[in-house]
Structure formats: C-alpha cells, structure tokens
Amino acid sequence: DQQVKQNSPSLSVQEGRISILNCDYTNSMFDYFLWYKKYPAEGPTFLISISSIKDKNEDGRFTVFLNKSAKHLSLHIVPSQPGDSAVYFCAATKGLNAGNMLTFGGGTRLMVKP
Amino acid sequence: KAGVTQTPRYLIKTRGQQVTLSCSPISGHRSVSWYQQTPGQGLQFLFEYFSETQRNKGNFPGRFSGRQFSNSRSEMNVSTLELGDSALYLCASSLAGAGQAKGYTFGSGTRLTVV
Numbered sequence: 001d002q003q004v005k006q007n008s009p010s011l012s013v014q015e016g017r018i019s020i021l022n023c024d025y026t027n028s029m030f031d032y033f034l035w036y037k038k039y040p041a042e043g044p045t046f047l048i049s050i051s052s053i054k055d056k057n058e059d060g061r062f063t064v065f066l067n068k069s070a071k072h073l074s075l076h077i078v079p080s081q082p083g084d085s086a087v088y089f090c091a092a093t094k095g096l097n098a099g100n101m102l103t104f105g106g107g108t109r110l111m112v113k114p
Numbered sequence: 115k116a117g118v119t120q121t122p123r124y125l126i127k128t129r130g131q132q133v134t135l136s137c138s139p140i141s142g143h144r145s146v147s148w149y150q151q152t153p154g155q156g157l158q159f160l161f162e163y164f165s166e167t168q169r170n171k172g173n174f175p176g177r178f179s180g181r182q183f184s185n186s187r188s189e190m191n192v193s194t195l196e197l198g199d200s201a202l203y204l205c206a207s208s209l210a211g212a213g214q215a216k217g218y219t220f221g222s223g224t225r226l227t228v229v
Contacts (some may be wrong), residue, residue: 043118043204043220044157089157101170102218103148104157111121 003027004092006105013112019077023090026071030092034102035064035075038087045080047088048075080112116140117206118221126227131183132193135224139184139207144221145169146188148180153203160203163188195227195228202226 008112013019023033031052036044050057050064050073057064063076077084087109091102118136127133128224139146147170148160159172163182180190192199202225208218 007194041222043206045220046218091157099173101159101162102149102157102161104149106156 001024002106005050005101006090006108007109009106010109010111013110014031015082015112016079018051019075019080019084019110021075021088021090021110023073023075023105024071025073025092027092027094027103028071029094030103033064033066033073034091034093034099034103035062036089036091037084038089038107044089045052062086077110080110080114082112082114086097086111087108087110117165118205118219120203120205120221120224122224123222124225124227126229127195129195129197129228131195132191133195133226134189134191135203135226137188137190137205137207137221139188139205140219143207143209144186145208145210146182146186147206147208148188148190149204149206150174151204152198152200157204160190192226197228200226200228 006023024058031082034049034078038044048062048064050066050102066073087107089107090105093102121136145164147159147162151157161180162170166182177193182188202223204220204223206220
C-alpha cells in the first residue's frame with residue numbers, strides 16, 4: 001500500500017514557464033513533508049520542506065503548497081530552468097524531531113526544454 | 115566538510131551470494147538510514163541506526179540486515195541474494211533523524227547488480 005504517491009511519472013515544461021509537481025498521501029499521521037531532487041548516479045538532495053502547521057513555504061524559485069484536507073502537496077518551480085531537469089521525489093515523515101524514516105513517492109521526471 | 119561516503123559504488127554479485135555495503139556518515143552525524151531504490155518500487159526505507167542501535171526498520175525480509183559501529187559508520191548486509199535485490203542502495207546521515215530535513219544528507223549510493 002503506497003502511502004505517498006506521485007501520479008505523474010514525467011513532466012515536460014518549456015524553459016521560463018512554471019513546473020507543477022504533485023504528490024498525494026494517505027497517512028494522516030504524516031506531519032512533515034519534503035521534496036528531494038535527484039540526478040542520475042547521485043543521491044537525492046534536499047530541496048524544500050513544509051510542516052503540517054503551514055500551507056505554504058517558499059524558497060527562491062521553489063514553493064511548496066500543502067492541502068491537508070485533500071492530503072495533497074505540490075511543488076511549484078518558477079521560472080523553470082534547464083538545470084532543473086531531474087527526478088523529483090516527495091517524501092513524508094511523522095515527527096519533525098524524532099528519528100523517523102522517510103516515506104517516498106515514486107518520483108516525477110521533470111524535463112525543462114530550452 | 116566531507117559528505118556521506120558509500121563504498122563500493124558498483125557491485126556485481128551472483129544469485130545466492132551475500133554482499134556487504136558500507137556507509138561513512140558526515141562527521142558528527144549519529145543517525146544512519148538505508149534506502150533501496152528500484153525502478154518499480156521507488157525509494158524504500160530499509161532501516162535506521164542511531165548510536166549503534168537499530169531505531170527503525172522497514173518492511174524487508176530478514177536477509178537484509180545492518181549494523182552501526184561506535185564511530186557511526188554503518189554496514190548493511192544482504193544474504194542469499196536474489197535477482198530482485200538489484201537496486202541502488204542509498205545511505206543517509208543526520209544528527210538525529212529524518213526530521214532534520216536540511217541536514218539529512220544522502221550519499222551517492224551503491225549500485226548492486228545480481229546476475
């Protein structure tokens with residue numbers, strides 16, 4: 001049973017436009033959500049996170065939105081750049097300060113065309 | 115500071131053999147977690163060690179085991195390898211756990227191929 005789902009395996013966007021990556025979760029115990037970016041042959045790198053007490057967090061070109069009632073989060077990248085082309089994973093965990101595991105979605109491959 | 119170091123980077127093993135993978139965390143990090151990445155299942159949590167104790171465990175068979183040493187370095191072992199164990203094995207370290215988002219750093223992984 002997948003507790004975190006990314007229903008779009010891939011997304012293609014023109015450079016300069018907005019990229020929107022979506023993620024759904026089923027476990028209402030999750031209270032902290034993260035987005036990671038992964039290039040081939042490298043480990044995932046942290047991008048941005050959001051606590052369940054917020055509905056939006058922004059960091060430069062990256063904004064994460066959380067809709068708790070819908071159990072849905074999204075990552076917006078504006079403007080998209082060719083260097084953003086990578087696989088994006090959303091992840092969720094229970095407890096910000098505890099030593100808990102991350103539950104990942106299956107990933108979305110983003111391709112930003114010049 | 116040095117990042118999370120995983121060795122070896124690539125490994126080819128035969129079905130039925132066993133394998134040991136190594137992870138050296140960032141200096142000062144006491145938590146080490148292991149994940150398996152496969153094309154079909156995505157990234158799945160294997161286990162987490164903190165101060166030489168297994169603190170969390172994912173849903174993997176007993177063939178998958180791990181340990182952590184007093185210097186926080188960790189090893190994971192897979193016995194009786196199956197073809198389906200072919201994957202990228204990722205290690206992540208942090209001061210305390212996954213909740214420390216920015217400080218939860220992944221290594222580049224060990225690519226294991228079972229033939």
